Amino acid sequence: MNKRFVKSLTLLLVLGLFLTGCNFSGNSSEKTEGNATDASSEKSGDKTISLSVENDIPDLNQVTTTDSISFSILNNVMEGLYRLDKDNKPEPAMAKDVDISEDKLTYTFTLRDGIKWSNGDPVTAEDFKYSWLRAMHPDTAGAYYNILSDYIKGAAAFADGTGKAEDVAIEVKDDKTLVVELEKPTPYFLGLTAFVTYFPLNKKFVEEQGDNFGLAKDAILYNGPYVLTDYDQAKGVTFEKNKEYWDNDNVDVEKIDLKVIKEQGTALNLYEAGELDRVNLASSDVNEYKDSPEFGTNVNFRSYYIQFNLGNESINNDNIRKALQLAYDPKVLEEVILNNGSEAAYGLIAPGMTGPNDQSFREAQGPVIKPDAAKAKELWEKGVEELGKAPELELLTADDSVSKDTGTFLQSEYKKNLGIEISLVTKPYSGRLQAMRDDKFQMVVSAWGADYNDPMTYMNLWVTPERAFRGHYASDKYDALVNGARDEADETKRMEMFMEAERVMLEEDAILGPLYYQGMAYLQKENVKNLVFHPYGASWDYKYATVE
Amino acid sequence: MKKYVSIRLFNIIVTLLIIATATFFLMKQLPGSPFNEEKLADLSEEARQEFYAKYGLDEPLLTQYGIYLQKLMTGDLGESFYYKGQSVNGIISDRIGPSALLGTQAVLLGLTIGLILGVIAAFRHNSIWDFTTMLVAVLGVSIPNFVFAALLQYFVGLKWGILPVAFWESYQSSILPTISLSLIVIALIARFARNEMLEVLQQDYMVTARAKGLSTTSIIFKHALRNALIPIVTILGPIAVSLLTGSLVIENIFGVPGIGSLFVDSIKVNDYSTIMGITIFYSAFFVLTMLVVDLLYGVIDPRIRLADEKR
Numbered sequence: 104m105n106k107r108f109v110k111s112l113t114l115l116l117v118l119g120l121f122l123t124g125c126n127f128s129g130n131s132s133e134k135t136e137g138n139a140t141d142a143s144s145e146k147s148g149d150k151t152i153s154l155s156v157e158n159d160i161p162d163l164n165q166v167t168t169t170d171s172i173s174f175s176i177l178n179n180v181m182e183g184l185y186r187l188d189k190d191n192k193p194e195p196a197m198a199k200d201v202d203i204s205e206d207k208l209t210y211t212f213t214l215r216d217g218i219k220w221s222n223g224d225p226v227t228a229e230d231f232k233y234s235w236l237r238a239m240h241p242d243t244a245g246a247y248y249n250i251l252s253d254y255i256k257g258a259a260a261f262a263d264g265t266g267k268a269e270d271v272a273i274e275v276k277d278d279k280t281l282v283v284e285l286e287k288p289t290p291y292f293l294g295l296t297a298f299v300t301y302f303p304l305n306k307k308f309v310e311e312q313g314d315n316f317g318l319a320k321d322a323i324l325y326n327g328p329y330v331l332t333d334y335d336q337a338k339g340v341t342f343e344k345n346k347e348y349w350d351n352d353n354v355d356v357e358k359i360d361l362k363v364i365k366e367q368g369t370a371l372n373l374y375e376a377g378e379l380d381r382v383n384l385a386s387s388d389v390n391e392y393k394d395s396p397e398f399g400t401n402v403n404f405r406s407y408y409i410q411f412n413l414g415n416e417s418i419n420n421d422n423i424r425k426a427l428q429l430a431y432d433p434k435v436l437e438e439v440i441l442n443n444g445s446e447a448a449y450g451l452i453a454p455g456m457t458g459p460n461d462q463s464f465r466e467a468q469g470p471v472i473k474p475d476a477a478k479a480k481e482l483w484e485k486g487v488e489e490l491g492k493a494p495e496l497e498l499l500t501a502d503d504s505v506s507k508d509t510g511t512f513l514q515s516e517y518k519k520n521l522g523i524e525i526s527l528v529t530k531p532y533s534g535r536l537q538a539m540r541d542d543k544f545q546m547v548v549s550a551w552g553a554d555y556n557d558p559m560t561y562m563n564l565w566v567t568p569e570r571a572f573r574g575h576y577a578s579d580k581y582d583a584l585v586n587g588a589r590d591e592a593d594e595t596k597r598m599e600m601f602m603e604a605e606r607v608m609l610e611e612d613a614i615l616g617p618l619y620y621q622g623m624a625y626l627q628k629e630n631v632k633n634l635v636f637h638p639y640g641a642s643w644d645y646k647y648a649t650v651e
Numbered sequence: 652m653k654k655y656v657s658i659r660l661f662n663i664i665v666t667l668l669i670i671a672t673a674t675f676f677l678m679k680q681l682p683g684s685p686f687n688e689e690k691l692a693d694l695s696e697e698a699r700q701e702f703y704a705k706y707g708l709d710e711p712l713l714t715q716y717g718i719y720l721q722k723l724m725t726g727d728l729g730e731s732f733y734y735k736g737q738s739v740n741g742i743i744s745d746r747i748g749p750s751a752l753l754g755t756q757a758v759l760l761g762l763t764i765g766l767i768l769g770v771i772a773a774f775r776h777n778s779i780w781d782f783t784t785m786l787v788a789v790l791g792v793s794i795p796n797f798v799f800a801a802l803l804q805y806f807v808g809l810k811w812g813i814l815p816v817a818f819w820e821s822y823q824s825s826i827l828p829t830i831s832l833s834l835i836v837i838a839l840i841a842r843f844a845r846n847e848m849l850e851v852l853q854q855d856y857m858v859t860a861r862a863k864g865l866s867t868t869s870i871i872f873k874h875a876l877r878n879a880l881i882p883i884v885t886i887l888g889p890i891a892v893s894l895l896t897g898s899l900v901i902e903n904i905f906g907v908p909g910i911g912s913l914f915v916d917s918i919k920v921n922d923y924s925t926i927m928g929i930t931i932f933y934s935a936f937f938v939l940t941m942l943v944v945d946l947l948y949g950v951i952d953p954r955i956r957l958a959d960e961k962r
Contacts, residue, residue, distance in 0.1 A: 159916060162735045169687045246687055246702070314736055336734060337746060337908030338819060362818060365903040365912060368801065369817045372809045376816050533683025533921065536692060551689075564693060572692045 150357040150650045152631055153379050155364040160336050164317030165299050166238045167245035171642055176340055176361070177299050178641035182327040182348075184212050184231070184281075184296040189635050189647055191455070191556060193293040197226060197303065197326070198281075207288035207592055208256075212281040219347040220305055221325040228281040232273045234304035236261075239271075247300045250554060254292060256284040288592045291457070291557040298555070298640050302326075328354045328646040339363045342645065355649040374626060381627040381634065386443035389624050397629060400444030402622040404453040404553035404639040406561070409498070409513070409616035414575035415545045417494030422486030424613040427496075427546070428472060430479035431516035433618055440512050441505065444622030449473065451605055452558050453620045455638060459598035464558055468602045471609045472617055476520040483521050496525040499547040501535045509548050509618060542571035548618065553639040558601040559588065560639075565608060576614045581607050656942075663938045670934045671723065671927065675716055678926055684708065685732030685921045706732065719927065728928035733920045739928035743910065749819060750902070750909035754895035756829040761836020762887070768837070769844025770871060773852060784841055791838025797900040800831035804904060817906035828905045832894055839886060847879035854878075880951050888944035892937045 156172045165177050186196035195201075197218055202211040218226040235255070239248045239262040252262035255273060260266025272284035285292060295301060308324040315322045320334040328348050333341035339362040344354050364370045367385045374382040384392060392398050409427070411418050418424060433447035446454060449470030458464030487493045496517075500510040510527045517525050530538060538544050553560040562585045569577035584604040591597040608614055627634065630651045635644040684691075684703065691699055703709045707718070722729055728739035772784035807827060808816035815824050851857065852875060860874050899911040910929065917925035948955045 159734075159913075161733050162737070164735060167735050169690070246690060316736075318736060335908065337913070362906065363908070364817060364906045366906075369804065369904055369906060372804055372816050373818075376809050376812070378816065378818075531682065533681070533688055536688045537682035540692065570693070 150355065151360070152356055152358075152634075152645070152648060152650060153360045153362070154381055154634075155362045155370050155373070155379055156339065157363075157365055157367070157370075157383070159363055160334075160340065162317055162336075163323060163331075163334070164245075165302050165304070166234075166243060166247075168299070168317075169246045174299050174641040175643040176331075177302065178327070178643065179329050179342060179359075179645050180323070180325045180327045180331055180345070181299070181302040183298065183301045183303070184214075185293050186646070187294065187297045187635075187637050187640075187644065189633070191637055191639075193297050196297070197231075198296075201293065207290075208285050210283045210285070210292065211276075212283070214279045214281070215349055216279075218326065218349050220308070221330050221345055221347050222308075223347060224305065225278070226303055226305075226326050227278040228275045229278070230303035230305055231281055231301075232275050233306045233309075234302060235273055236268055236271065237304065237309075238300050240268075245300075250295065250298060250300050254285050254287075254289050254295065256286050259286075287589055290594055290597070291555050291559075294556050329359065337363060350646075354646055356645065359645055359648075371626075380631045381625060384443070384624040384626060386441060386624070389442050389444075392624075392626055395626065397626045398624065399627060400622050400624050401636045402444065402446050402454060402620050402638060404456055404556070404560075405550055405621040406448060406451055406453050407509070407548065407550045407618040407621060408448070408451065409618065410539075410547050410549045410574050411614055411616070412542070412544055412546065412571070412574045413614065414542055414571060417490065417496065418545050420486050420490055420494075421613060422482045422489065423494065426479045426481075426483035426486060426521060427517070428479075428609075428613050428616040429475050429482070430520040431513055431616075432474040435516075436509065436512050437619055440508050441619060444624040446620045446622055448617035448619050450617055451561055451609060451615060452601075453553065453638065456553065456558060457556050458558075459595050459602075464598070464601070467598070468605060471606055479520055480522075483523070493523065496523065497528055497545050498525050499528045499530065499535060499538060499544040501532045501548070502529040503532070506548055513548075536572075539572045542575075546616075550621070552621075556639060558598075558605070559585075562588070562601055562604055565614070574614055576608070576612070578607065578612055581612070656946075659942050659945075663935075663942065666938055667931060667934055671720070671931055672716070674927060674930045675719065676712070678923060679712055679715075681918075681921055683921050685923060723931070728931070729924035731917075731922055731925050733917065733922040733925065739924050742913070742925065743928055743932055746908060746910040746913050747896075749825075749907050750898075750911060751895050752825060753828050753832055753898075753901070753907065753909070754891070756825065757832035757836060757894050758887070758891050760829060761833035761890075762840055764833070765837045765840025766844050766876075766883075768841040770848055770876065772841065772845040773848030774871075776849065781845075784845065788838040788842040788845075791834045791841075794834070796831050796834055796898070797904060799834055800828070800901055800904045803827050803831055817904070819905075819907050824905070824907075828901050828907055831901050831904075832898060836890055836894070839890065840883060843883050843886060844879060847882055848875055851875045851878045877951060881948065884944055884947050884951060888940050889937075892933075892940050896933050896936060 158170070158172055160172055160176065161170055162168050163173055163177060165181065168174065168177070182196045184196060184198040184201075185193040188194040195215070197214055198212040199215040200213055202213075203209070212228075214226070214228060220226055235251055237243050238245070239252050239258055241262065241264045244262065248262050252258040255271060257266055257270040257272050261268060261271045274282040276282055289295075303326065305324045309316055312322045317323055320331040323331065325331070325345055326348070328345055328350070329342035330345045331340050332343045339360065342359040342361070344351065344357055348354065364373065367383065370379060370382045371384070371388065373379045411424050411427070413419050433449065437445055437447040449472050450465065450468060452464045452468070454463060454465040456464045458467045460467075498510055498513060500506040507529055510529070514525055514527055517523050535547065535549075539547055539549065551561060551564060565573050565576045566582055566585050567577045569575045581604055584600045584607065588597045588600040588604070591600065609617070632649045632651065633647040635647050636642060637644060685706075686702070691702065694702070700709050707715065710718075719729070726740075728743070731737050731739055731742060734742055768784045768787065772781040775781055804816055804827060807813050814826050815821075818824055857870065857874065860870050865873075896910060899915045901907070902909040902912045913925070914929045916922075917929065
């Protein structure tokens with residue numbers, strides 16, 4: 104009996120081995136040996152690109168998803184009325200053109216002829232209305248509903264459940280004409296229509312799929328440059344050219360593999376083996392590859408800064424804050440500590456973000472904060488005099504290595520330039536956010552990533568009502584500028600208001616200490632061109648990519 | 652025997668209940684929520700609560716706990732917050748495959764090599780074989796498996812191009828991670844096997860066996876090894892569980908879509924239902940394996956009685 108038991112156990116184990124072994128993807132017959140020259144020559148033959156992402160792909164439901172990887176994937180298999188071009192400017196996509204009324208409140212979109220879903224059905228104006236209402240309806244909405252409801256007339260009430268669908272100013276004139284009325288003139292509205300939440304949905308298909316929608320490659324109906332032929336949350340996706348796409352002729356790459364590789368070192372090895380065409384570099388690897396022709400950097404619309412909490416007695420002193428703001432030079436942080444493509448910040452709005460008269464905001468405004476150790480020391484002493492004693496300071500940071508290094512950098516600069524000891528408190532990412540909300544911080548290393556290409560995405564954050572999370576900032580002057588810009592139809596005047604608002608919050612009120620604009624360093628094979636990176640919203644656009 | 656097993660099963664259920672309860676309340680103490688808190692930060696308190704309410708997170712903790720337990724009793728681990736619209740049961744069963752394959756292979760490989768090394772070392776006590784084996788054992792315990800994995804990946808995968816660097820595409824993809832995982836098993840098993848064998852070989856019945864004129868193979872396999880296996884089976888239980896349920900580091904290094912990395916990711920994003928689901932799955936697997944190990948004792952060594960029914 105004992106022997107039989109052992110035998111059956113062995114049998115069970117072997118059986119288990121076979122059963123569990125069936126989770127490889129179907130292309131197991133493909134050769135997998137990583138020979139650098141082989142792999143790349145093979146790729147250039149059939150126009151394939153291999154890329155990686157550093158996390159799982161949680162879900163591809165355009166309404167509920169909130170992570171940047173899903174956004175990027177959706178941006179390549181779907182398309183809105185407009186699409187961002189290589190320079191991040193909106194260009195007509197599903198829409199042929201748009202007619203904007205004199206008061207800049209009414210947008211009349213005319214859809215392109217011959218636009219189709221991947222099953223051959225035409226894309227109609229109704230598909231947009233259905234999708235937008237669905238994205239705002241309290242029962243079906245996700246976290247990004249307000250990127251619609253903040254702008255479209257009557258939408259805010261609909262989104263919070265008090266208004267009716269009929270009162271939302273989205274009107275389908277006919278299959279090809281969509282009329283949208285806005286609450287306020289919004290110069291960046293066309294850019295918004297390129298964002299994931301604004302993509303159309305086919306009502307019939309979505310209802311057929313029910314709860315399954317967006318969970319598998321066949322449970323999505325595509326209207327973008329590519330379709331998914333493989334989708335596994337933990338392994339990645341495969342894009343193939345969409346035959347029904349209207350601009351099919353201008354899509355050069357036949358197939359793109361996007362694999363989940365969580366370990367940066369592994370991704371680099373795969374790149375070296377010729378199995379990936381692009382890889383992000385850790386800052387420790389930057390110096391080694393800096394001079395390679397394959398090296399490059401990108402900067403995101405994501406600004407890091409010290410947020411001062413005005414609700415705290417010691418920090419609620421202008422001279423103390425200004426001293427803390429001027430006592431370090433972000434350039435040192437950029438070059439010595441970060442060394443990953445990030446750029447030193449002397450203002451809040453990220454470089455490249457839209458500004459007045461075809462200039463970028465940063466070009467027009469220039470640096471707002473000019474570090475000056477001597478002046479900082481002077482201000483500090485004045486502040487200490489006013490307070491009656493030197494305050495004990497504590498800096499809160501998240502516990503990832505970049506945030507911690509930033510904290511240590513500030514600590515040493517303050518010691519060197521102001522002669523003070525500040526203590527560092529680190530918390531996990533969500534712990535930091537929680538502490539900020541609970542008003543349990545003096546100064547914190549925080550950040551904001553733009554949702555759209557306009558200074559409003561930042562400026563809006565510090566408008567009253569005052570909140571602990573935004574350091575209890577409340578300024579009538581600042582409010583008047585930002586709210587004024589919200590109603591202003593003249594673009595130059597609007598930008599001037601934003602520039603003044605940035606100056607007020609940073610220079611006059613010193614509520615933030617700019618640190619850096621987040622960037623990344625990467626390597627990319629030289630035969631792959633035009634992988635377009637957008638610094639905000641959905642990051643990647645493969646439509647324009649070419650392989651030589 | 653039956654009585655013994657049913658008592659053990661009852662204990663297992665109680666254990667699992669305690670683990671589930673503790674995890675539930677500890678997990679809720681984690682700061683944050685499963686959502687993008689940076690984007691929710693500027694909502695008013697009411698608006699945020701309303702958002703949580705959609706996911707049943709506004710209820711008092713005890714109510715949430717009650718609802719969870721009720722579902723758990725029916726075997727439903729709930730719906731993931733992060734992998735929206737997907738059941739935790741489904742996610743776990745999707746991800747356990749690769750981890751279990753690697754784990755099983757690593758245990759079998761480690762056990763085979765470890766036993767062989769251990770037995771040789773014991774039979775050739777104080778010889779070069781013995782020293783080599785012990786060197787392997789010490790290295791295996793002291794070299795972290797991710798260092799070993801990174802070296803394997805760099806040389807075997809990248810430099811020599813013999814096996815895939817990473818990805819999970821064919822059977823070859825599982826070889827390097829299996830070897831990386833088995834290192835520690837080889838080391839542990841070899842050391843235990845050697846020590847136990849040495850002890851067993853000193854026993855009187857070994858002298859008897861030799862005196863009877865039995866062949867060396869027969870002595871090793873029928874008499875010595877079997878008696879040396881008890882402690883090995885004991886450590887094999889926990890090793891098997893930890894390997895079969897996936898290794899975060901090894902899975903990440905080789906890009907394996909397994910359950911180890913899922914567990915860590917779910918904690919990072921506060922995916923409550925997935926954290927609970929995997930914890931309960933791990934614990935259940937662990938306690939059941941321990942039960943199997945205890946039953947195996949009786950098979951290997953008939954002197955061990957699990958219940959007193961025969962007395």
